[in-house]
Amino acid sequence: MAEISVIVPIYKVEKYIDQCIQSILEQTFSDYEVILVDDGSPDNCGIICDEYAKRDKRVHVIHQKNGGISAARNAGLNRFFCNVDNKYVTFIDSDDWISAYYLEQLYTTAIMTDADIVSCDYSSKQLVENNGKTNSDNIRIFSGKNALIERYKGDAQIRVSSWGKLYRRNLLEGLNFPEGKIHEDQWFSTMAYYFANRTVFLNDKLYFYRLRNDSITGSEFSMKRFDNIELMDWVIRVFKDNNDIQLTELASLHREKTCAQYVLMSKVKSAGRIPSQFRMSKNKALLIVHRYLPREKFIQHFQMIYPRIYRVYKLLHDIKQKVIFKR
Template identity: 40%
Template sequence: MVYINYSLKSKYIKLNISLKEKTLFSIIVPVYNVEKYLDKCLASILRQTFKNFECIIIDDGSPDNSNAIIDKYVKLDQRFKVIHQKNMGISVARNAGLDIAKGEYVVFVDSDDYIADDYLEKFALKIADTDADIVICGFIEDYKDYEKNKVFTAESTEVIKQNLLADVWPSYVWNKCYKKDLFGDIRFPIGMVYEDLLTIPAVCLNAKRIECIPDKLYYYNRQNVNSITAQKTVKKLYDLFLGRMKNRRLAVERNVDCLKALDKIIVKETMKCLFRQYNDNELFEAQEQEICASLKERLDKSEINGLRNRFWVKMLLAKRKKLCAWYARFRGYC
């Protein structure tokens, strides 16, 4: 039960009873090779103070001992369900969970992370108070020897959408609760590294109301060196570029005022991608040309500020590969 203060206590007791009867949350947990962290993740879900949930675990062909840990929780509590599939990647796993989710609201938890005991309860209370389509909470980045805290506040839903599209706020799929209907036919793209970036902004644009809660309720594991995004390659940077460009098109189509901020990020990351490409040569020629065309467009429109930036953009577009490869190593891009 939640204790906010004495005057509001009876209101929240009634609210909790009502929510427990009416609101079902679907928690989607994709699993691959995380036996070191998985028990802590699932235990945090089992401890939820808000009890009306289903936990859909997608075993994405894990070759380690993750299966045994999953089976323990499925036998322990009927709210835990498992889908076994051959290894097809995190996007396929999340999509599989979405396709069978019965909850009115869905949340995603990565299997090497964990959540606060009142994670769902805080979401449910905010939804009951505001009828929000999406609720965003703060999170803690858990490093080996220290932590970083991130909390989000905004004056309106429109500002939140601007922040997510321009990546002022990270468009992680976790640390958010979504009304399931917002996804419609939107699904995570298969074979892409930054699948969150290519999905969550579009989902958020479908929301009529987005709310934030100041509590830090999600624990993001920064210690897992095997995480997909732990090491950036040219291919990953290219996927990031595609995500940024998709969000730019969405901003134009939906008339979201964030292009100036988004273009600065696109220029910076496009340059970094080309520097690494000229050092590692991993992209196809058509992909390289696509990136160059975007950078040239921004150079022609004078969207690139600073003499040094303009100089290096011209070197990149002129394909001064040896010079650019040296600069990439000098700046630690490789």
């Protein structure tokens, strides 16, 4: 039994898995277990996981047929809930790695603040390690659903990624990742935020995120991105069922802005492939982006949809700037 379970879903990350697992095993905190879920990886990941389990009794391995990252995380959660004494769980993506103080600082903060969720900051670069101490000035505490309200208002620190967070056990009972969808964190983390009594954010960068061109976020636009909108609809339905008018309105606006960007990113030639419930005209999508998002975003999308008009606009704008400069 362990105070914390660390769940790592694994698929085709042979190049990165050692750095990930080593960073977990080198924690300053001692009372934890590691659940490695080999999601039918066709490379040597399964063998590598078994080798770690042989060398370290804290490591447990689950081998299963490929079902996607949600199925892998759910398998890890099922094992976590089988151990009745385990109190907290955290998720680490298998191509990422963590600070040696990751578990210690998140756990200490959870105990100190009685938080249901503790989230740390992240970086795409390795930083100089801190001393493992959390400065009270680096902590932000939200009661109830206030963290979610601030997220919908644009607080960039409040992310829906499941990694980089420590969750209290009873918060997650009955909550799973939706299988067969991408952007699965949209549902899981939003529901966790919604039902948490207290959420705490640390400004300390304790999680290191690897940027990869072949990842979902680093690849070209796919129609599967609209899974995100569908999951937002699930979330909005929960808010409506709970008569939560404020969050229903905020989430609906967030959905509209995200859907508009996806419609524009999907390009005109692919418009017919957009699921019917998410379709809107490119002009409506541009109006939404113009109204609610930064000007740079609007220019970016306008240039993509109307390249010829944009070139004329840019030419006239440059001429105008030269005239102003000469004055």
